[in-house]
Amino acid sequence: MTERESKGWRNDAYAKVTGKAKYTDDLKFSNLLHAAPVYSDCVHAKIESIITEDAENYPGVVRVFTARDVPGANHCGQIVQDHRIFADDKIRYHGDVVAMVVAESRDIAILASRLVRVEATPLPAVLDPEQAMEPDAVLVHKNHGSNILNTHKIRRGNVERGFREAAFVIEEKFQTQFVEHAYMETEVAVCVPRADGVIEVYGSMQHPFSTRRFTSACLGAALSEIEVVGVPMGGGFGGKDDTAAIVCARTALAAKLLNRPVKMMYRRDWSIRESYKRHPYRIYYKMGVTKDGRISAVQCRIVADAGAYCSVTPWVTWRSTVQCCGPYQVENVQCDTYGVYTNNVVTGAMRGFGSPQMNFAMEQMVEIAAKKAGLSGIEFRRRNMVRQGSLTITGQRLDGHKVSMEQVLEAVLGEMDYEAKLARCSFGKSDSNELYGIGLAMSYRGVSLGAEGVDFCAAIINAQADGSILLETGIHENGQGSESALMLVCARELGVDISRIRYRRASTSNIPDSGTTVASRGTIMGGGAVTLAAQELKNKIAGALCEKLKCRPEDVRFEDNCIIGKTNRISFDDAMQAMFQSQRFPYAFGVFKAPRVTWDEQTGQGNAYFTWVYGCQAVELTVNKKTGKVKLLNAAAAHDVGKAINPEMVKGQFFGGMAMGTGFGLHEEIKLRDGKITNLNFNTYRIPRAMDLPEMKAILIENPDPISPSGAKSIGEPANEIMAPAIANAIYHATGQRHFSLPIHVAGAAEEAPKEKCGA
Amino acid sequence: MKLHINGKAMEVARELAEKRLVEFLREDLNLTGAKNACGIGACGACTILIDNEPMKICIMQVKDVEGRRVLTIEGMAAADGTPHPLQQAFVDAGAIQCGFCTPGMVLTAHAFLLQNPLATREEIRKAIHGNLCRCTGYQQIIDAIQKAAPHYQRRPCEQKHEIATAAN
Numbered sequence: 064m065t066e067r068e069s070k071g072w073r074n075d076a077y078a079k080v081t082g083k084a085k086y087t088d089d090l091k092f093s094n095l096l097h098a099a100p101v102y103s104d105c106v107h108a109k110i111e112s113i114i115t116e117d118a119e120n121y122p123g124v125v126r127v128f129t130a131r132d133v134p135g136a137n138h139c140g141q142i143v144q145d146h147r148i149f150a151d152d153k154i155r156y157h158g159d160v161v162a163m164v165v166a167e168s169r170d171i172a173i174l175a176s177r178l179v180r181v182e183a184t185p186l187p188a189v190l191d192p193e194q195a196m197e198p199d200a201v202l203v204h205k206n207h208g209s210n211i212l213n214t215h216k217i218r219r220g221n222v223e224r225g226f227r228e229a230a231f232v233i234e235e236k237f238q239t240q241f242v243e244h245a246y247m248e249t250e251v252a253v254c255v256p257r258a259d260g261v262i263e264v265y266g267s268m269q270h271p272f273s274t275r276r277f278t279s280a281c282l283g284a285a286l287s288e289i290e291v292v293g294v295p296m297g298g299g300f301g302g303k304d305d306t307a308a309i310v311c312a313r314t315a316l317a318a319k320l321l322n323r324p325v326k327m328m329y330r331r332d333w334s335i336r337e338s339y340k341r342h343p344y345r346i347y348y349k350m351g352v353t354k355d356g357r358i359s360a361v362q363c364r365i366v367a368d369a370g371a372y373c374s375v376t377p378w379v380t381w382r383s384t385v386q387c388c389g390p391y392q393v394e395n396v397q398c399d400t401y402g403v404y405t406n407n408v409v410t411g412a413m414r415g416f417g418s419p420q421m422n423f424a425m426e427q428m429v430e431i432a433a434k435k436a437g438l439s440g441i442e443f444r445r446r447n448m449v450r451q452g453s454l455t456i457t458g459q460r461l462d463g464h465k466v467s468m469e470q471v472l473e474a475v476l477g478e479m480d481y482e483a484k485l486a487r488c489s490f491g492k493s494d495s496n497e498l499y500g501i502g503l504a505m506s507y508r509g510v511s512l513g514a515e516g517v518d519f520c521a522a523i524i525n526a527q528a529d530g531s532i533l534l535e536t537g538i539h540e541n542g543q544g545s546e547s548a549l550m551l552v553c554a555r556e557l558g559v560d561i562s563r564i565r566y567r568r569a570s571t572s573n574i575p576d577s578g579t580t581v582a583s584r585g586t587i588m589g590g591g592a593v594t595l596a597a598q599e600l601k602n603k604i605a606g607a608l609c610e611k612l613k614c615r616p617e618d619v620r621f622e623d624n625c626i627i628g629k630t631n632r633i634s635f636d637d638a639m640q641a642m643f644q645s646q647r648f649p650y651a652f653g654v655f656k657a658p659r660v661t662w663d664e665q666t667g668q669g670n671a672y673f674t675w676v677y678g679c680q681a682v683e684l685t686v687n688k689k690t691g692k693v694k695l696l697n698a699a700a701a702h703d704v705g706k707a708i709n710p711e712m713v714k715g716q717f718f719g720g721m722a723m724g725t726g727f728g729l730h731e732e733i734k735l736r737d738g739k740i741t742n743l744n745f746n747t748y749r750i751p752r753a754m755d756l757p758e759m760k761a762i763l764i765e766n767p768d769p770i771s772p773s774g775a776k777s778i779g780e781p782a783n784e785i786m787a788p789a790i791a792n793a794i795y796h797a798t799g800q801r802h803f804s805l806p807i808h809v810a811g812a813a814e815e816a817p818k819e820k821c822g823a
Numbered sequence: 824m825k826l827h828i829n830g831k832a833m834e835v836a837r838e839l840a841e842k843r844l845v846e847f848l849r850e851d852l853n854l855t856g857a858k859n860a861c862g863i864g865a866c867g868a869c870t871i872l873i874d875n876e877p878m879k880i881c882i883m884q885v886k887d888v889e890g891r892r893v894l895t896i897e898g899m900a901a902a903d904g905t906p907h908p909l910q911q912a913f914v915d916a917g918a919i920q921c922g923f924c925t926p927g928m929v930l931t932a933h934a935f936l937l938q939n940p941l942a943t944r945e946e947i948r949k950a951i952h953g954n955l956c957r958c959t960g961y962q963q964i965i966d967a968i969q970k971a972a973p974h975y976q977r978r979p980c981e982q983k984h985e986i987a988t989a990a991n
Binding site: 086715 | 849860861863904913916922924948955957960963
């Protein structure tokens with residue numbers, strides 16, 4: 064590895080650190096119009112009329128758009144097309160957009176947006192997901208016939224038998240909160256009509272192809288008539304799919320109908336009000352444990368608040384179902400999962416995608432069970448966790464890759480000196496004001512989409528006659544460094560310096576739709592496609608030049624910026640020139656197709672994911688007896704990443720995930736009063752600041768996966784899914800009290816005792 | 824109105840006096856490194872230095888910097904584009920992901936190191952407490968600031984020269 068690579072090299076670092084990087088709102092276009100959304104103050108209401116005249120007559124306003132101006136489909140969505148570009152029949156949540164004002168300036172658009180009047184008949188709002196499931200509940204979507212949007216289940220073994228075999232059974236209820244992604248850059252789009260009729264879309268969204276689908280459907284235009292262009296993006300974390308795509312679609316609508324460039328830059332309060340959140344879960348667990356400390360049965364009921372529209376709730380809740388028992392072998396499992404429509408804010412994809420909620424519950428369940436069984440949490444985990452060749456709760460045999468659960472656990476135990484520190488925990492008793500605790504949590508995670516969708520990805524390597532190289536893939540740069548990682552894969556495969564490679568400006572018009580950059584699939588899918596493209600390119604070059612190199616094509620090597628035969632070598636530059644002179648393009652198209660997965664909806668059995676990753680995180684903290692304030696002292700994480708393509712960036716994923724997991728555990732909650740969000744900006748929605756976080760240690764475990772052409776697997780989401788339960792367990796070890804809902808609030812001595820019951 | 828931005832003196836029309844400073848820099852001067860992410864001074868993405876003090880300019884007006892020395896991220900690198908050692912440290916430490924908080928973070932750290940070149944990690948944490956980052960967990964940002972600190976640990980006269988150069 065060159066010095067440059069070892070330093071966490073990124074192709075965009077210089078542009079970003081010098082302020083030269085141009086994000087969507089930084090782009091300048093002449094003759095630009097500005098758009099602003101219009102909300103109503105209703106939560107659930109039948110729309111009677113939307114009166115736009117006053118706004119339209121306001122000086123500087125060009126036009127006001129509503130649902131009736133949409134030439135194509137006003138309904139959109141990745142799974143169920145129930146989301147609206149503009150609210151038409153009803154307002155279903157407080158973030159529904161009823162109209163859009165387009166004006167000569169942003170200030171005018173915002174001022175005039177207040178002049179749009181909505182006449183609507185209020186309907187009773189359904190705000191509790193379990194009440195929404197009742198047969199007589201008011202329906203959010205009449206057509207759907209029920210507020211139960213989707214269900215998943217697992218039927219494995221026989222839970223009654225499992226509970227009979229148990230020495231004891233524990234039952235607990237857990238509850239999690241609405242969480243905001245809090246990307247630093249809000250939703251923004253600039254759409255530019257081109258002379259040939261194509262609409263160019265520049266936007267802060269993490270899924271250009273989904274954005275293109277939403278936009279083309281909204282405009283009634285062909286996919287080829289919309290070009291979504293990659294622009295540096297200020298964070299996504301799963302949050303810039305549906306609603307960010309709709310922001311692009313609305314802006315494109317205005318650009319097309321007014322034939323002028325239009326920008327819509329979201330204010331933070333609009334962003335938080337309208338964008339989808341992490342699903343709040345209610346999880347009911349019943350776990351049977353045998354006298355030798357084995358989990359004999361798990362019965363689990365999961366209710367996820369989907370909010371007003373479907374978004375990707377069926378996929379999120381599917382992952383929760385598949386991973387409902389954590390990384391443990393359980394022979395008898397019954398799980399029933401419900402995604403439920405309410406009039407709350409929409410919920411959808413967020414880093415972790417249905418696993419952080421489950422892990423918060425399960426990683427406390429195992430410790431509660433361990434205590435009752437008279438075992439340490441570690442020993443209980445060891446007796447139950449998945450190992451090489453284990454069957455998952457969906458009947459998938461874990462083989463074909465290294466099952467490294469034990470390895471990551473050992474790494475964290477060693478790094479933290481965990482068991483020695485556990486013995487020093489306060490358990491509610493301390494001579495000083497501070498109670499000390501250490502805790503950990505672990506998980507396994509199915510990689511990429513699983514049975515959520517068709518999973519394949521394309522890459523194009525286009526070498527030039529001078530030896531420089533253009534690379535493009537179907538993976539989107541969300542800020543995580545995907546372009547850099549894929550450039551490194553390309554450079555290593557071709558044996559060339561990274562300085563030869565440029566990542567081509569991404570465009571939906573250049574490369575086939577390779578799916579979403581979600582599900583921690585960027586490096587494994589994109590890296591696979593780049594590796595295969597590089598192999599194809601090497602085959603082409605070897606075939607063309609083997610004669611000159613006086614060897615068979617299979618003996619040609621690619622190293623040190625050279626193409627090397629048995630006795631001689633050609634520089635990469637000369638080789639590319641030779642390719643062009645012999646009428647051969649050094650151009651390759653690589654496709655990585657994820658191995659097929661299987662799934663039976665009736666039994667919830669199947670090979671849910673083509674490979675898995677394993678992780679463990681631990682944290683040390685103190686709790687102040689008087690105030691209840693939790694201070695994190697130190698944290699460590701070990702994750703099997705397959706292969707670390709860009710180690711410093713991999714570590715960045717560890718730390719960022721642990722930080723976001725800390726927010727989930729201790730600080731963050733979108734609060735709703737009567738269906739309206741009350742904390743709409745960073746002064747009241749509190750994401751972790753530097754002082755809230757401890758020093759963190761990243762332990763990279765590398766077991767290259769044979770299924771992954773580059774060896775790499777995933778890290779984005781695994782890093783984010785176990786910090787909250789590690790904190791919960793550490794707080795228990797400090798205070799002797801369990802916390803069953805998030806974010807955790809520890810009551811100080813000055814406060815009333817918590818309503819939650821004490822730990823088992 | 825006289826403004827001094829990144830070492831350049833400029834005359835600005837009075838009617839811009841009440842324009843939001845972040846919008847003035849971004850729209851009128853095309854200095855888009857300062858980002859407007861919250862609009863209420865809560866996140867620090869719009870931070871610039873005014874007389875070497877980090878300020879959140881989404882809640883300030885143009886007239887607030889009349890006659891004061893302004894440094895934006897665009898003024899940090901050398902004239903030939905060479906990044907400032909602090910900027911290079913951010914690159915080397917892997918402190919940059921989405922990059923949206925980076926300009927404000929670099930400037931906040933720069934002002935802090937000018938005053939506190941011997942800072943501990945805990946003091947660095949405190950210094951960047953007003954700047955939100957959602958990607959990094961701050962770990963590598965703190966690494967970067969610590970890594971750059973020796974550059975600031977020089978004799979005061981050299982430091983003064985440094986400030987003057989940065990502002991020129």
